[in-house]
Amino acid sequence: MSDISSLTLVQTLEALKNKKFSEEELNRVYQERIKQLNPKLNAFLQTQENSSGIPAGIKDIICTQNIKTTAGSKILSTFIPPYSATVVNKLLENNVSIAGKTNMDEFAMGSSGENSAFGPTKNPWDLTKITGGTSAGSAAAVAADMCVFAIGTDTGGSIRQPASLCGVVGLKTSYGRVSRYGLISAASSLDTIGPITKSVGDARKVLGWISGSDGHDANCINEKFTMQPERLQAKIKGIKIGVPKEYFGEGLDKSVEKVVRDAIAKMEELGAEIVEISLPHSKYALPAFYIINPSEVSSNMGRFTGIRFGSKREDFGEEVKRRIMLGTFALSSGYYDDYYAKAAKVRTLVKQDFDNAFTKCDCIVGPVSPTTAWNLGEKVDDPLKMYLADIYTISANLAGIPGLSIPCGFSSGLPVGLQILGKYMDEATILDVGEAYEQATDWHLKKPDLSF
Amino acid sequence: MAKLTLSDSEIEKYSGQLSKILDYVDKLNEVDTSEVEPTFNVMGLSNVMAEDESSSSLTQDQTLANGSETKDGLFVTKGVFDNE
Numbered sequence A: 001m002s003d004i005s006s007l008t009l010v011q012t013l014e015a016l017k018n019k020k021f022s023e024e025e026l027n028r029v030y031q032e033r034i035k036q037l038n039p040k041l042n043a044f045l046q047t048q049e050n051s052s053g054i055p056a057g058i059k060d061i062i063c064t065q066n067i068k069t070t071a072g073s074k075i076l077s078t079f080i081p082p083y084s085a086t087v088v089n090k091l092l093e094n095n096v097s098i099a100g101k102t103n104m105d106e107f108a109m110g111s112s113g114e115n116s117a118f119g120p121t122k123n124p125w126d127l128t129k130i131t132g133g134t135s136a137g138s139a140a141a142v143a144a145d146m147c148v149f150a151i152g153t154d155t156g157g158s159i160r161q162p163a164s165l166c167g168v169v170g171l172k173t174s175y176g177r178v179s180r181y182g183l184i185s186a187a188s189s190l191d192t193i194g195p196i197t198k199s200v201g202d203a204r205k206v207l208g209w210i211s212g213s214d215g216h217d218a219n220c221i222n223e224k225f226t227m228q229p230e231r232l233q234a235k236i237k238g239i240k241i242g243v244p245k246e247y248f249g250e251g252l253d254k255s256v257e258k259v260v261r262d263a264i265a266k267m268e269e270l271g272a273e274i275v276e277i278s279l280p281h282s283k284y285a286l287p288a289f290y291i292i293n294p295s296e297v298s299s300n301m302g303r304f305t306g307i308r309f310g311s312k313r314e315d316f317g318e319e320v321k322r323r324i325m326l327g328t329f330a331l332s333s334g335y336y337d338d339y340y341a342k343a344a345k346v347r348t349l350v351k352q353d354f355d356n357a358f359t360k361c362d363c364i365v366g367p368v369s370p371t372t373a374w375n376l377g378e379k380v381d382d383p384l385k386m387y388l389a390d391i392y393t394i395s396a397n398l399a400g401i402p403g404l405s406i407p408c409g410f411s412s413g414l415p416v417g418l419q420i421l422g423k424y425m426d427e428a429t430i431l432d433v434g435e436a437y438e439q440a441t442d443w444h445l446k447k448p449d450l451s452f
Numbered sequence B: 001m002a003k004l005t006l007s008d009s010e011i012e013k014y015s016g017q018l019s020k021i022l023d024y025v026d027k028l029n030e031v032d033t034s035e036v037e038p039t040f041n042v043m044g045l046s047n048v049m050a051e052d053e054s055s056s057s058l059t060q061d062q063t064l065a066n067g068s069e070t071k072d073g074l075f076v077t078k079g080v081f082d083n084e
Helices: A009-017 A023-041 A086-093 A136-143 A160-166 A200-210 A254-269 A282-303 A318-331 A337-357 A383-390 A394-399 A427-440 B008-030 B060-064
Strands: A044-047 A054-059 A096-102 A149-154 A169-172 A192-197 A240-244 A273-277 A363-367 A403-411 A414-422
Touching: A009 A023, A009 A054, A009 A200, A023 A044, A023 A054, A023 A096, A044 A136, A054 A086, A054 A136, A086 A096, A086 A200, A096 A136, A136 A149, A136 A160, A136 A192, A149 A160, A149 A169, A149 A200, A160 A169, A160 A403, A160 A414, A169 A200, A169 A427, A192 A200, A200 A403, A200 A427, A240 A254, A254 A273, A254 A363, A254 A403, A254 A414, A254 A427, A282 A318, A282 A337, A282 A383, A282 A394, A282 B008, A318 A337, A318 B008, A337 A394, A337 B008, A363 A427, A383 B008, A403 A427, A414 A427
Parallel strands: A054 A096, A054 A149, A240 A273, A240 A363
Antiparallel strands: A044 A096, A149 A192, A169 A192, A169 A403, A363 A414, A403 A414
16 A cells, blocks of 8 residues: 555544554555665654554654654754653553654744754655755654654744744743643643644644643643544634734735635634634734743753753754843843843733734634745854744744644645644644634645645 | 753754744733633642652563663763863
8 A cells, every 4th residue: 555654634533443554564555665765854863663652753752762862953962861851651551652753943032943963854745845844854854744643842832833834833832731741841831732734633633642731841731632533524613713904914925825714714604703802912922922032941941051961052053052142131130120020911912802803713824934934044144033032922922822833725735734823731722623614625735735 | 951952953953943933922911810810730739758668670681671881780971070
């Protein structure tokens, strides 16, 4: 069977149950694809050959016992974790096997996948384009059918944006939904773990596996995500969908805007009620984020002393150094009130915008990224330009709410993603809406031409 | 606190880039936050306590396995005081 690798996770589980193929065959098919495609795409940093289980990609910032975990950094280029993250253990308990560790922007800092110490990941839709970041390899590996699904992390858009630019599904979970024990921290008040998958149903399935408290992450509350039964007709009729006017302003590529507007029209056609909403502090979310994130980063990077693990601090890459400097500056006495405290107050206003908006609607839709995938190298020398790529995704991290990116069309042959944001701890609604849209369209079935 | 060693050319490059970023974040001063409480954690948590109980943990060998230099089952670090 040559098309085993194009099956979704839900379809793969069904086929295994019906003995259409064996787990051994499943693993062999994916291993072949990794061998064939990884030299071109650089999606995996380490790979494993298993003969059983559902092969998944794990972002290389998540600890895997006895499997090298680098976080995309030279400083951890020889680090072998002595234990696995909770998310990994939960997957293993559900018969998932680790196909490999996926490439990423160093310590989850970046928007293109180019900040990896081990070379950029290439976009399967066009090898001259970036994948987005920071879960670059996870998104590329799923898009190129090199694993059944992958795990990523989202601190400012790092699941949703690469999923969007690679034409796959990405779910940023609510802050606290999934335990981060064993995740190498970037910005602790923003970091979340979630799946990158071939369908919305797959994301729902993986979320059911990985969510819930383990007692090791004080922010992971004890409320287990209640699995919805798989529906043939996902719910969208009567759902109120808010469209924020601030997400369609200056900077949004016109052809991306058209694709996103068409997707919203499709949702209306499916029975959703579209309401215009306002998130008035949206333009302040990005500057607030680029104070809060570097501040927390500078503190978390303090553990890299070259004593207990890792090499010397000279081995940090450019973006990491930049954020350590920005963060230590923003936290230093005399500047704390002007920068860090100020940003934390603006964060309150960004969060309140969502609270107000959700009194008028059940979820919010808009673009994930203002453009499609750009050329490799295009923004590497201009950090501020790179930061602006996160303009529609970072607000959800500041507010702690869940967000889904689903394929909704193409612009000049490159995928465009639709973002669906939900109320805090209400992944159920955004998955329902996303699934209803997915079932009515065939964007998620489009595959890149990999005959390079 | 940052403990970074930078070359002259890095200092030049970063100072330009960081100034540009700081100019951009100055935009935050347009917002009146005089009556606004800060959000450091969206769940409003602080000081989450756990029971003081022992549980299984990594072995000493596992803990030391990634250390750059170990001696007698301990990490070797730089001295805090001069040994002289």
